[in-house]
Amino acid sequence: MIYDFQYLNKKITLVILFIFPFSLFAQSQDSITIKSIFDEGMEHGKAYDNLNYLCVNIGPRLSGSSNAAKAVTWTAKRLKEMGADTVYLQEVMVPHWVRGEKEQAKIISKKDELAVPVCALGGSVATESAGIKAEIVEVKTLAELKQLGESKIKGKIVFFNRSMDPTCINTFDAYGGAFDQRFYGPSEAARYGAVAVVIRSLNLRNDDYPHTGTLFYNDSLPKIPAAALSTNGADLLSNWLKGDAHLQLYLKMSCKALADTLSYNVIAEIKGTKHPEEIIVVGGHLDSWDLAQGAQDDGAGCAQSMEVINLFKSIKIKPERTIRCVLFMNEENGAKGGKKYAEIAIAKNEKHIVAIESDAGGFSPRGFEVDGRDTVANVCLSKLAKWKPLFEPYGIYSFAKGGGGVDIRGLKENNAVLLGLVPDSQRYFDYHHSSADTIDAVNKRELELGAASIASLVYLFSKYGVQ
Numbered sequence: 001m002i003y004d005f006q007y008l009n010k011k012i013t014l015v016i017l018f019i020f021p022f023s024l025f026a027q028s029q030d031s032i033t034i035k036s037i038f039d040e041g042m043e044h045g046k047a048y049d050n051l052n053y054l055c056v057n058i059g060p061r062l063s064g065s066s067n068a069a070k071a072v073t074w075t076a077k078r079l080k081e082m083g084a085d086t087v088y089l090q091e092v093m094v095p096h097w098v099r100g101e102k103e104q105a106k107i108i109s110k111k112d113e114l115a116v117p118v119c120a121l122g123g124s125v126a127t128e129s130a131g132i133k134a135e136i137v138e139v140k141t142l143a144e145l146k147q148l149g150e151s152k153i154k155g156k157i158v159f160f161n162r163s164m165d166p167t168c169i170n171t172f173d174a175y176g177g178a179f180d181q182r183f184y185g186p187s188e189a190a191r192y193g194a195v196a197v198v199i200r201s202l203n204l205r206n207d208d209y210p211h212t213g214t215l216f217y218n219d220s221l222p223k224i225p226a227a228a229l230s231t232n233g234a235d236l237l238s239n240w241l242k243g244d245a246h247l248q249l250y251l252k253m254s255c256k257a258l259a260d261t262l263s264y265n266v267i268a269e270i271k272g273t274k275h276p277e278e279i280i281v282v283g284g285h286l287d288s289w290d291l292a293q294g295a296q297d298d299g300a301g302c303a304q305s306m307e308v309i310n311l312f313k314s315i316k317i318k319p320e321r322t323i324r325c326v327l328f329m330n331e332e333n334g335a336k337g338g339k340k341y342a343e344i345a346i347a348k349n350e351k352h353i354v355a356i357e358s359d360a361g362g363f364s365p366r367g368f369e370v371d372g373r374d375t376v377a378n379v380c381l382s383k384l385a386k387w388k389p390l391f392e393p394y395g396i397y398s399f400a401k402g403g404g405g406v407d408i409r410g411l412k413e414n415n416a417v418l419l420g421l422v423p424d425s426q427r428y429f430d431y432h433h434s435s436a437d438t439i440d441a442v443n444k445r446e447l448e449l450g451a452a453s454i455a456s457l458v459y460l461f462s463k464y465g466v467q
Helices: 005-019 022-044 047-058 066-081 142-153 171-183 185-191 231-243 295-315 336-347 374-394 409-414 444-464
Strands: 086-098 104-108 113-115 118-120 132-139 157-160 196-200 226-229 248-252 256-270 275-285 321-328 351-357 365-371 398-401 417-423
Touching: 022 295, 022 374, 022 444, 047 066, 047 295, 047 444, 066 086, 066 256, 066 295, 086 336, 104 231, 132 142, 132 231, 142 185, 157 185, 157 231, 157 248, 171 185, 171 196, 185 196, 196 231, 196 248, 226 231, 256 295, 256 336, 275 295, 275 444, 295 321, 295 444, 321 336, 321 444, 336 409, 351 409, 351 444, 365 374, 365 444, 374 398, 374 417, 374 444, 409 417, 417 444
Parallel strands: 132 157, 157 196, 196 226, 275 321, 275 351, 351 417, 365 398
Antiparallel strands: 086 256, 104 113, 104 248, 118 226, 132 248, 256 321, 365 417
């Protein structure tokens, strides 16, 4: 018997299309596109090279610094080279705080003294030029500080020594549980007459790297110097205090705040082919603390966001909705870039449907958290549940309610759905805000997987929207 195989193939195709819903056929097409995104990102991606340049050739990028200005110029140029349809700068005034000379801290007992690793908290005032020397009061919480009151606190240095909770599997939960002592601790200690504050670094491992981070000064209270000790230094100080209640600490810092300065958000676009008025934002923050290269926080997020532009152009994907890469300035000590972006977007009545932020490190991606007004957030979660099988081959399995990110949260008022990339969080706080945050802390493959994950999700939103 002779078969007409060409005729049979056509019949089989028609049967398949009849039996299986069109949505499954579309999903198979999407899986092919998503595989091409991952293949391109893992074989020919530019994320790691761009991050390496940002870290090694430019370095720390604290708001207002010359390095922050260099980063703006270079990333704008690089986005043009990668083929963005439009690249422009958005003006924003940012704080300009400088650390000054390397800080000093010494534990002083009647018999001995020992230097411990220390760094000023971001935004802190300086000590007197000769430094401060005073007795120490160790507390765990703001409530304990209040209970001790002025009689036990006045004239002393308050030592906040509460560890991040090691039982929190999500280390960002552990960070949130210890964050208040750094942010509010200096002003609350000043309320009761403290002359300075030192805190245990927000870090889950024991090491000799002090971790900085911003603080909040209550303008109705005195501004006192505030610093972080490394976790090893904090343990040492606590142990010495057990044997000597009158132990003293010497602290010297020369940091200061300068006048606010002009900086920029860097914005690049690929215009949508069918619904150009609907905008999908993907971004990270370009600024970093000044102690290291800002590789994990948040050079990684910037490199991944830039890579979305690169991957779409390399594979020649023409998005139906406009894709906008935004590198925000000043997330670390003011979030002025994110606020300015949202303010202008709302004033222009721009229609942002989705905003995706990467600001949790360049580790292996595990999923995305979703935030937004209940109606749109729930619709988005339903859509993500249907897309989940497309991501599972790449180790991405978690799509749940959570936080989108600091720089995009203003877009919630614009009725946008906010999403945050969720990488494996176990090692992030080993590097966060410390001198350990260098390019060698970033694994190339992990960074590329995160970039391809974001690009794949952007592709799906650009094709199907949110509603």
